[in-house]
Amino acid sequence: MKAVIIYSTGKAWLNGKPHWEQKLVPHRDYLVATLKERLVSAGPFMDHTGGMVIVEVDSIQEAEEVAKNDPAVLEGKFEYVVHPWEPLEGLYAKSK
DSSP: OEEEEEEEEOTTSOTTOOGGGSOOHHHHHHHHHHHGGGEEEEEEOTTSSEEEEEEEOSSHHHHHHHHHTOHHHHTTSEEEEEEEEOOOTTTSOOOO
């Protein structure tokens, strides 16, 4: 199944600073290392209000675990919500 993790700014987000000034390299490295080939897509919102990750997981609980252990969440830079996601047929390649 696919899940979407939607990140929004948390209490430790530096207001008025763009995402590239938020010291989010540990967040990116964590997602790449943790999810590896299960990471479908990810990126920031260009209005600097958070970002989104699409991931292939066995359960929604697995996506919740990934999100809650994210360094940016643990540091309070991000809050998150997780949703199961089903791409529209024909608009997105299906998993093998």
